[in-house]
Amino acid sequence: MQDSFSGRATQGSFFEGLFIRSLQATGAFADALRDCGFDPRKPKALYPIEVWNAALEVAWRYCYPGKDRESAYHEMGRLLGAGFLQTWMGKVVDxxxxxxxxxxxxxxxxxxxxxxxxxxxxxxxxxxxxxxxxxxxxxxxxxxxxxxxxxxxxxxxxxxxxxxxxxxxxxxxxxxxxxx
Incomplete structure (x- = not known):
């Protein structure tokens, strides 16, 4: 990907599953996600891995302010799995x-x-x-x-x-x- 320093990318369905379906990003949280490269109102098919990494940090800060990173990421993983299974790609897997x-x-x-x-x-x-x-x-x-x-x-x-x-x-x- 040309916007990725590393060339690695993340499926848009993972963003949809976590940030749109599970965490339902709105307000300041959605604004912070847009600032790091993901707009919940206009999801894309693919994102640079750097956007994924930044968006996870934003979610930790906004949704789990009292939790350590490991606990927050574990919970986000549960939500990602559940939300992904609601996406069109996830429904095929599910x-x-x-x-x-x-x-x-x-x-x-x-x-x-x-x-x-x-x-x-x-x-x-x-x-x-x-x-x-x-x-x-x-x-x-x-x-x-x-x-x-x-x-x-x-x-x-x-x-x-x-x-x-x-x-x-x-x-x-x-x-x-x-x-x-």
Whole structure:
């Protein structure tokens, strides 16, 4: 993308899911999002990753002023997952989730994450009954707490009540453990 320093981008449906459908950005919050490059009244199909990163920080500041970044991002991840499933792209994903079930969902995580425009390495390892580790490697915009919340929201659609915990975090790498 020409407006992106890094060349990486984020799907507009992620912006729609979080900022329009879930957080329903209006007023000063919407103005601050516009200032960083996302106009909730005129969503686009694709945004530079730098706009996504800035918009998440704006949401943290406006919607979660008393929470630490990790807690706020985890909650935003839940809202992102739920809101994304209401977008046209998300509805396609959502149609099969209840029939898929959690175990088959985990087998498909790498292909589902291909919806992202950047290809990082994702591995899923079963650790026991109702217990998985999802490892993300080489993600230059790693947001482990956000991804933990997204996994919880999407997994709920398979009929379970999951908990996703960040068990390892480094600059570009992180592990999530998910149980239910």
């Amino acid at each position: 149609m099969g989730l209840p029939m898929l079930g959690p175990d088959r969902f985990f087998a498909r995580i790498p292909s589902l994450l291909a919806l992202d425009t950047f290809r990082y390495d994702v591995k899923v390892l079963p650790l026991g009954w109702h217990h998985y580790r999802v490892s993300f490697r080489n993600d230059p915009d790693a947001k482990p707490d956000l991804m933990a919340g997204v996994l919880e929201a999407v997994l709920r659609r398979t009929g379970v009540n999951p908990t996703a915990t960040v068990t390892m975090r480094r600059e570009r790498d992180f592990d999530l453990e998910v149980t239910w």
